[in-house]
Amino acid sequence: MAGRDRLVGALVAGMGVAGVAVSTYLTFVHYSAAPLVCSAGGAIDCERVLTSGFAVIGGSALPTSAAGIVWFTASAGLAVAQLAGRDSPLLSRVQLAWSAAGLAIVVGLVFIEIVMLGAVCLWCTVAHTLVLITFLLVITTRRPAAEGGRA
Amino acid sequence: MARKRKGARPAAKTQQKARPQESHARVKRPLRKPVRGTPAWVPALGTVGAIAILVVVFLAIRYFNTPAAPAPANSTQTAQVLSTITSLPPTELEQVGAGSSNNRITPITGTALTGPGGKPLLFYYGAEYCPFCAAERWALIIALSRFGSFSGLTATTSSSSDVYANTRTFTFHGATYSSQYVEFQAVETTDRNQKALETPTAAQLALVNRYDSAGSIPFVDFGNRYAFNGATYLPDSLQGLTWDQIAADLQNPSSPQAQGILGSANLITAAICKLSADQPAAVCSGPAVRSIEAHL
Numbered sequence: 276m277a278g279r280d281r282l283v284g285a286l287v288a289g290m291g292v293a294g295v296a297v298s299t300y301l302t303f304v305h306y307s308a309a310p311l312v313c314s315a316g317g318a319i320d321c322e323r324v325l326t327s328g329f330a331v332i333g334g335s336a337l338p339t340s341a342a343g344i345v346w347f348t349a350s351a352g353l354a355v356a357q358l359a360g361r362d363s364p365l366l367s368r369v370q371l372a373w374s375a376a377g378l379a380i381v382v383g384l385v386f387i388e389i390v391m392l393g394a395v396c397l398w399c400t401v402a403h404t405l406v407l408i409t410f411l412l413v414i415t416t417r418r419p420a421a422e423g424g425r426a
Numbered sequence: 427m428a429r430k431r432k433g434a435r436p437a438a439k440t441q442q443k444a445r446p447q448e449s450h451a452r453v454k455r456p457l458r459k460p461v462r463g464t465p466a467w468v469p470a471l472g473t474v475g476a477i478a479i480l481v482v483v484f485l486a487i488r489y490f491n492t493p494a495a496p497a498p499a500n501s502t503q504t505a506q507v508l509s510t511i512t513s514l515p516p517t518e519l520e521q522v523g524a525g526s527s528n529n530r531i532t533p534i535t536g537t538a539l540t541g542p543g544g545k546p547l548l549f550y551y552g553a554e555y556c557p558f559c560a561a562e563r564w565a566l567i568i569a570l571s572r573f574g575s576f577s578g579l580t581a582t583t584s585s586s587s588d589v590y591a592n593t594r595t596f597t598f599h600g601a602t603y604s605s606q607y608v609e610f611q612a613v614e615t616t617d618r619n620q621k622a623l624e625t626p627t628a629a630q631l632a633l634v635n636r637y638d639s640a641g642s643i644p645f646v647d648f649g650n651r652y653a654f655n656g657a658t659y660l661p662d663s664l665q666g667l668t669w670d671q672i673a674a675d676l677q678n679p680s681s682p683q684a685q686g687i688l689g690s691a692n693l694i695t696a697a698i699c700k701l702s703a704d705q706p707a708a709v710c711s712g713p714a715v716r717s718i719e720a721h722l
Contacts, residue, residue, distance in 0.1 A: 304641075305640060306639065306640075307639060320620070325641070326642050326643060378473075382480060389481070389484040389487075390484050390488050390491070391589060393585075407473075407474075410473065411470045411473060411474070414466075414470060415466040415467070415470055
């Protein structure tokens, strides 16, 4: 694994850890009585987003942020596996597919925030940005097929 | 050195033998120059650009789809609608039963909650912008009016920019309630534009923190014996309807509005009957209310 790839892998793992921290905080706030550190009222309104029907998965009691914990944990795990020398074309493909799926979900969540709720949750935006950065890092490490590498 | 190799092939062959690795590398070298792949920053920049365009499109959709605020109801219209919905025949409420409502009322434990008058206290926590609160207020007003009477209720609508935009309703802000059976306190935290309106007391906030840890509104506490958060029916049946139309629909027990609102009102009535020791009997002894009470 090239030095540049190792650096990118470490950054992806770092994004995963940061994402797990943010998602865990939002999940903790969902289940506890702790007040959310975020502005309320106006366009930036975490409370409005996190108390909406979209803040839980499919009408269940499970907060959407719990899915964030799973996604970031898996993303960090894939990066660590590559750093640990288990880099393979298949692992790279899985990581690309995983980060692309995460980005697609983020686009959907942003649509809900802007179009359906008319409010943006700052903490959610931090998590969304981490997903976007993860995807950008993953696609920049893709080696072109002409040079013998694979995705 | 290159010239030397060109001019003296045998010597070069000798060198090849002496350095087999270099020879192998030469054999493996591609016949043509490798095609330069797309620079790594191109797809990254493309992704960022696509995301930026999507966000702009979302903002445009939002801008062009936000309905204008409806005209406010005048006081005469409000009084007529309130008179209609608080004098619905008990037989109709019996006929609806739980209707299409979703029983979210659950038992809770804690010190019995009483109001300043010593009677069991029903505490409501919501906001005027909230469409689910807008829906629930119809049911709360109908249920509570069976045990006492409101004054000062005014018509309003939920936010124009939230889901179920502009749901017609009434606000508890500025209203008072009197009953010989229960007491009622309401906190509307913000107006329909999400500007701060009322601040809960420390005791009220403690109730919210304890029994509504998810922070969902509306939150209703029945004397610390029962509570629910979220709406007990969806506001979709109220979409696009005026106060008058909703009041008219409530007189038809099979209408979706009656099934939702009156069904929820019966749920709330049953929970209040639990607090009031089934008083008044005229309200609490009906088969529908008794049936719901048995499941609380």
